[in-house]
Amino acid sequence: MYFYKQQKFFQGETKVKVLVTGGAGYIGSHFVKYLVKNNFSPVVLDSLVRGHREAVGDSVPFENADLLDYDSLEKVIYKHKPEAIVHFAAFAYVGESVENPELYYTNNVVGSFNLIKAAVKNNIKKFVFSSTCSIYGNPLNVPISESEPAKPINPYANTKLVIEMMLKDFEYKYGLKHVCLRYFNAAGADPEGEIGESHSPETHLIPIVLEAALGKREKVFVFGNDYDTQDGTCIRDYIHVVDLADAHLKALLYLDKENSTSEIINLGTGAGNSVLEIIKRAEEITGKKINYEITGRRPGDPAVLVADNKKARKLLDWKPELKIEEILSTAWKWHSNPRY
Ligand SMILES: NC(=O)c1ccc[n+]([C@@H]2O[C@H](COP(=O)([O-])OP(=O)(O)OC[C@H]3O[C@@H](n4cnc5c(N)ncnc54)[C@H](O)[C@@H]3O)[C@@H](O)[C@H]2O)c1
Numbered sequence: 001m002y003f004y005k006q007q008k009f010f011q012g013e014t015k016v017k018v019l020v021t022g023g024a025g026y027i028g029s030h031f032v033k034y035l036v037k038n039n040f041s042p043v044v045l046d047s048l049v050r051g052h053r054e055a056v057g058d059s060v061p062f063e064n065a066d067l068l069d070y071d072s073l074e075k076v077i078y079k080h081k082p083e084a085i086v087h088f089a090a091f092a093y094v095g096e097s098v099e100n101p102e103l104y105y106t107n108n109v110v111g112s113f114n115l116i117k118a119a120v121k122n123n124i125k126k127f128v129f130s131s132t133c134s135i136y137g138n139p140l141n142v143p144i145s146e147s148e149p150a151k152p153i154n155p156y157a158n159t160k161l162v163i164e165m166m167l168k169d170f171e172y173k174y175g176l177k178h179v180c181l182r183y184f185n186a187a188g189a190d191p192e193g194e195i196g197e198s199h200s201p202e203t204h205l206i207p208i209v210l211e212a213a214l215g216k217r218e219k220v221f222v223f224g225n226d227y228d229t230q231d232g233t234c235i236r237d238y239i240h241v242v243d244l245a246d247a248h249l250k251a252l253l254y255l256d257k258e259n260s261t262s263e264i265i266n267l268g269t270g271a272g273n274s275v276l277e278i279i280k281r282a283e284e285i286t287g288k289k290i291n292y293e294i295t296g297r298r299p300g301d302p303a304v305l306v307a308d309n310k311k312a313r314k315l316l317d318w319k320p321e322l323k324i325e326e327i328l329s330t331a332w333k334w335h336s337n338p339r340y
Pocket residue numbers: 021022023024025026027028045046047048049050051052065066067068087088089090091092107111130131132133182183184185186187199
């Protein structure tokens with residue numbers, strides 16, 4: 001089993017500078033650590049509105065700036081002169097986006113617009129964007145391939161689709177080559193236990209299940225057991241955050257190829273687990289009893305979301321290596337001893 005593998009650098013160069021927005025957040029911080037392990041030079045830009053300063057190693061340059069403040073953002077780009085940008089910074093709660101769409105259009109769309117504008121102004125040509133499989137809404141075909149129509153059903157996913165379209169328009173005019181990575185359910189943590197998932201409020205299933213195992217929650221509420229699945233609960237494609245980090249690095253290597261084109265690529269394992277399966281596997285891995293109660297469906301939850309990941313395998317030469325056991329065991333290591 002691998003956790004941290006070494007990749008080939010940009011055309012043999014070392015210390016390629018990459019600006020990582022949202023690098024103090026959950027997925028961004030794991031990517032930053034992965035870049036460091038692979039001898040890249042990340043620079044983190046994060047306003048810490050939902051991130052943690054402690055999630056970024058002391059050796060990594062950190063810029064406390066908000067994407068909504070164009071002048072500060074441009075100063076950061078001018079100062080560090082990155083060769084590529086990997087853009088994680090966003091708000092990502094579906095429910096909150098329904099309650100407060102203006103917050104989401106401002107932070108995600110305006111923030112990304114500022115970043116893209118500053119990128120083209122500073123002649124940056126390589127851009128990787130955190131998109132989401134939520135863009136597919138209630139898909140007609142599962143496993144979901146990139147040819148599935150984008151039909152988002154909430155403001156959060158709408159903002160991600162707008163940004164994908166913005167990138168396309170800016171590529172046409174300014175040659176901003178990009179990869180939009182549509183992730184399925186990010187989960188797991190740094191196998192070394194230094195960083196992990198720490199959201200407030202926490203809405204994701206796996207951290208909630210592990211908090212119940214630790215006695216921090218009385219029980220897990222299972223949102224519906226009347227779906228058309230084997231045990232009636234929703235199925236999701238959980239992908240380890242280190243596998244995601246590896247895919248981002250490979251997207252950068254792909255963009256560095258002369259003949260590469262801008263692409264939309266799904267990132268998932270191609271396998272799914274139901275909510276009840278996650279609870280059962282978590283009981284096995286933690287050795288703790290996890291209480292749960294079946295409640296009503298959560299609005300907007302599709303029954304099954306599983307990726308067709310053929311495109312990522314072929315184009316990025318990537319494959320997910322870590323299974324649900326490693327996802328749960330690394331997340332358990334983190335949640336048993338969180339550092340922030
Ligand atoms: N977690 C998942 O399962 C999942 C799935 C699909 C897509 N995504 C996407 O991946 C990205 C990262 O998700 P995450 O779970 O790590 O989220 P997160 O909230 O942990 O991290 C986001 C980071 O962005 C920063 N940020 C937000 N707005 C900012 C702004 N205007 N200026 C500067 N910094 C700002 C926050 O402080 C935070 O550190 C997001 O774009 C999200 O939409 C996540």
